[in-house]
Amino acid sequence: MVSSVLVDALSDPTRALLELYDANQDIDTFPARVAAHFGDIFASKDAFSEIPSLHIIDPTHNDRCLVSFRAMIQDTSPSPEMYLAKRSGGRCGGWGMADDGLEDGLNYSDLRENAVVWAVSVPAESSWVAAELGPGSHVSGLRPPVPESHPHKFPCAGQPHLGVQVKVYDRVDSLQSTDVVTMVGILTMEPMTAELESPNAVPVPTLHVLFSRPLPLTIAPRVFPYYPVVSTFPALRDELVSWIADEGLAGDKDAAEWVLLSIIAKVQSRTPALLPPSLTISRFPPPSAQSLAPSLSTVLSHLLPIVVTLPLSLDVLNNSSFAPESKNEDLHSGRLQIPRGSVCVVTEGGVTEGGVFDRGIMNLRALQEMMTGQTLEYIFPFSRFAFKTDVAFLILSEGKKSTFFQTNINVPLQPNIGELYKAAEKVKMPPAETLALFRDLVGGAKIGSVTIGETVAEYIQEDFVAERKAAPTPAEAVTSDDLIHRMMIARLFTLSMHQSEVSIDIWERVKTLEAARKTRLTAVGGTTK
Structure with missing residues (x-):
């Protein structure tokens, strides 16, 4: 039986919000009560699946509807916003509800502060993630229902995505750059807070958060150890290594062993530094056509939730930004602003003869520092701030070693049979049940911990x-x-x-x-x- 409370929250979240406020008009505790109340309503997987995804909703025709948004936090630098927590007549304020009748003047004691951030679709999210998370989840790469107004705030240039202004009323300091969270809230179209005084301000999708759920490093939940099949894991692991080798590395099983170890690595400690080892697969020939991505990237995207392929070329190095940079008080994303738990495959085969200029040198330095120290500098007009990262790096190099980077491990490729570059649809897939077990193995290993007796x-x-x-x-x-x-x-x-x-x-x-x-x-x- 469907709860009437659930139906009311889905059909008219604003009314549900007002009714909750009327039961206790304490504006100081109200944001926390909102998060707890709506979080409880949608606590079950079935209830949560009823919430429509923002990826399929047109905000220009669905004002103040309830939506969910699985996203990466891209920009936390906008100044907080002051809102009227209690409107005229003692009515509930905030969450995008305007007060059109301040006959008695503004009561400054009723002003409160919310946090304003910019969030984007999860960059390079694999297509299988949405299906595994269940109903109500949608692929982050779907073409958005409204034109993207701020494409410079997305790390994967030119890719379909959705950018949203997010307003947070409870735990305003809880969201950090590159966090991946699922947020549920009321959708409106509003100008960006930072552009309110501009005559050319463009309304953007704005999510007034009711509650949010942080997502694990693996996005899809995993366990370690995976008890149902732990006794068969040696055979399953061998099968996984063979598949990576045959479909991604032209049959080289030793190289596939090192790839597997690399992609499950994470930051274990910063003091002392126990960081993911970076891996170079050397003697890796370049593609015959620059448009082809290595099959290894396709293979890894079937195993991991986020795989970013970064094809280096002189144009990419000299004319793009790897690190986020603030321009005119607006944080432009960089190619390396990606979520913790990501795997980044860097290909060097596209670099031809020519010069690497100042921008290119800065980009190479940012990539090396991220591999070595798991931090990425965000560039502001008068300062730089290093943000913590947790990304595994695989470098594919044509030479005896990487041309540009010092890595922890170098494995020369010894291809046997098969292709290193082919269309994604030509990668031979294992049975669905086996592939699910591969993901359990890789994801569980990513979150596990070990000791030495x-x-x-x-x-x-x-x-x-x-x-x-x-x-x-x-x-x-x-x-x-x-x-x-x-x-x-x-x-x-x-x-x-x-x-x-x-x-x-x-x-x-x-x-x-x-x-x-x-x-x-x-x-x-x-x-x-």
């Missing part, structure tokens, strides 16, 4: 000492940095097996994997360090 720690220490003693020369001996690197890889390998503790067997497998990588590097004349 005392027995294994002692084994690793003794193994390290023995290996140093066995080295032919001091220059060839493993170093403490090598040990730290192996331990990081062992943790990732353990996560990929959906196990919670590093084992001696996994440690030995990691040593074998690392030895094979160094053999490849030696074969192509690259450094093994």
Whole structure:
């Protein structure tokens, strides 16, 4: 049986808001009561699915309807807005309700502050995410129902998206740049707060938030370890590695192993720094046609919620911005302003002979600093602020190593069979049930954590000492940095097996994997360090 409260909130959210206010007219606690009340109404998945998505609603013909919006917060720099929390006659204020009768004058004690931010469709969100989140969710890349008025605020230039002005009344400091959240609120068309005094101000979709839900790093919920099939995970993992290799890396399973470990990495700690290792797949030939994206990007987009492909070229480097930059008090997005948990595939094959100028050098530096320190500087007229990121990077390079970047791991590609570039529809897909398990494996590993027990720690220490003693020369001996690197890889390998503790067997497998990588590097004349 459908609740009448649910029906009323869906059909006339403004009236539901007014009725809630009339029950207790405390304007200081009202925003929190609104969030709790509407959050409770739509707490169940079935109830939430009844809310229409903003992606399919035309705000010019649906004034003050209830909508949901899964979005990335792009700009938190607009100044807060003052609103009249209590209108004339003691009526509820805020949430876009104008007061057209202030006969008794303005009572300044009834003014309150809300936060104003700009939010955009989740950049590079994979098409399967909406289906997995269930009814009421829609693909962020759908062409918006109204023309986009501020395209410079979206990281993926030229892609269909929706930009929305968002007004937050409860927990006004809760939203941070690149957060991915689902917001539910009342939709209006209003000029941007920052442009109210401009005679050329254009009304934009504006969402007055009733409540919001933060989304996890994986967007779609995942668990670690995944108990229903944990006993079969070794075979499932092998199948996943084979699929990545066959469809994305021309059959190179060793390279696919490193790709899997790279895409499940995340920031574990900033002090001390335990950051995602950046990976270069070297000896990766460029496409025959510049319009083709690597098949690896397509494969990863079927596994991960957000995969950004950044094809480097002289034009991209010299004529676009990788870091967000404020111009005339308006934050323009950069190509690297992407959500935490994203995977960024950077291709170097499009860079031809020519000059890299000041803008290009700044872009390369921003990308390197993001890989190395997981921060991205936002550029303002008189200052720069470093914002924390959590993005895994894969560099595809034609040479022995990356042309532009220092990465933690370099794996020369050794293709066997298959193509490295093909149309997305030509990628052979596993059965739907298997693909769902692949996503559970990858997503669960992304949020998991592992430990190293005392027995294994002692084994690793003794193994390290023995290996140093066995080295032919001091220059060839493993170093403490090598040990730290192996331990990081062992943790990732353990996560990929959906196990919670590093084992001696996994440690030995990691040593074998690392030895094979160094053999490849030696074969192509690259450094093994």
